[in-house]
């Protein structure tokens with residue numbers, strides 16, 4: 775039975791990792807209660823390229839610009855900060871109309887900014903957006 779100890783080691787290693795993750799989550803919720811999550815929105819207009827990059831009925835993440843843009847219907851756009859309202863991580867992906875935060879698993883509705891799954895509870899702030907000269911522009915005066 776030489777394989778059994780190796781299997782037990784794997785299980786124990788997994789349990790240790792789960793414990794470490796649990797500690798991280800506990801520290802994180804303390805931060806959240808203290809309101810440390812900052813959520814800056816653009817202070818100047820940000821050009822995001824062709825509006826065709828945003829799928830109708832879906833959304834696109836502009837991670838570098840810390841923005842997400844959704845398109846609920848052809849020609850209609852909504853933009854939100856892509857910085858999680860929990861502890862400030864930038865969302866890492868959009869699946870359909872849900873944005874995912876890689877840090878602690880919060881998920882946001884890309885058409886309203888609403889937090890669908892915690893630990894975040896505060897919606898993503900909306901950012902004005904418009905199409906100007908065939909380009910999407912988000913931020914003040916948009």
Ligand code: FES
Nearest residue numbers: 858860861875878
């Ligand atoms: S920063 Fe904690 S879930 Fe996004």
